Amino acid sequence: MLPPDRCEPFVAHAAARAFLVFVYSSSIVLEAAPFVVSGTIAASALTRVCSGSVIAPLLAAIAPGCDCSLSGFAASMKRTAPAVAGFSLTWGAIAGPAALFATHVALGDRMVAARLAGAAVAASLTGAAWRWCIPIRRDDAPGCAKAEPLHVHLGKALAALALTAAGAASVVTYAPFAYASLAHPCAAALAGALLSPCSTADAVIARVLVHGRCAQAAFIVAAQCVDIRQLATIARHFGSARAFVAAIAGCAGCVAAALVAR
Secondary structure, eight states, X not given: OXXXXXXXXXXXXXXXXXXXXXXXXXXHHHHHHHHHHHHHHHHHXXXXXXXXXTHXXXXXXXXXSOXXXXXXXXXXXXXXXXXXXXXXXXXXXXXXXXXXXXXXHHHOHHXXXXXXXXXXXXXXXXXXXXXXSSOOOOOSSOSOOOOOXXXXXXXXXXXXXXXXXXXXXXXXXXXXXXXXXXXXXXXXXXXXXXXXXXTTTHHHHHHHHOOSHHHHHHHHHHHHHSSHHHHHHHHHHHOXXXXXXXXXXXXXXXXXXXXXXX
C-alpha cells in the first residue's frame, strides 16, 4: 500500500488520465453521432419497405450515416444479387459521403483519394468473389425483411460507437508507445480491424494514433472492411464464407490505399 504522500499524486495522475479518456471518447462520439443517427434512421426505414429492391444497395453505398447503420441495410439486401450486395456493403462502409467528408477534414485530399482507391479495390473484389461463392440462403416466404424497432437499431449503433471511441481513447491515453508502433501499415491495419471505429471517426483516430500516411490509409480502410463489426454483420446475414472472402478483399483494399497514400 502506497504511503499518503505518494498516494495523492498517483490518484491525481490517474484522474487526469481518466479525464483525457472521457474527453477523447466524448469528442469522437459527438463528432460521429449525427451521422450514426441519420444513417440508422434511413436503414430502419428502408428495412420496413421491402427487401430485394434496387434502392437498398444504392442507399447502402451512398448512405448519409456511417457504417454503424449497415446492419439495417444488410437485412434488406438478402434477396439482392450477391455481387451487388457485396459491392454496396463494402463501398458504403469505406467510402460513404460522411466518411469521405470526415477524412477530408482530418487528413486531407490525398487520404480521400487513398480511401476511394481502397474502397474501389475491396468492393470490386468482394462483389466479384461473392458472384461465385456459396449462394445466399434465401427466405422461404416472400415479402419484407423483418425489421427491428428503430430504438433497437439506434441503441446498437450508438453502443458500438461509444465502445470503439472509449477503446481508441484508452489506447491513445494509456499507451503512448502505440503511436510509434503503428507506423507500419500492417500494424496499423491490424489496429484498425481490432478497434473497429465508426467510419466517420476513423480518420480522426488515425490522425491521433497512427504515424505516417501509408499506415493511416491502411488503418481507415481496415477499420471498415476487415473490422470485427463489418465481418460479423456479413457473417450474420450472408454466411461465414462470404465474410471470409470479404476480409481477403479488404486486405487487398488496404494495400491499394497504402500505395496511393505514399
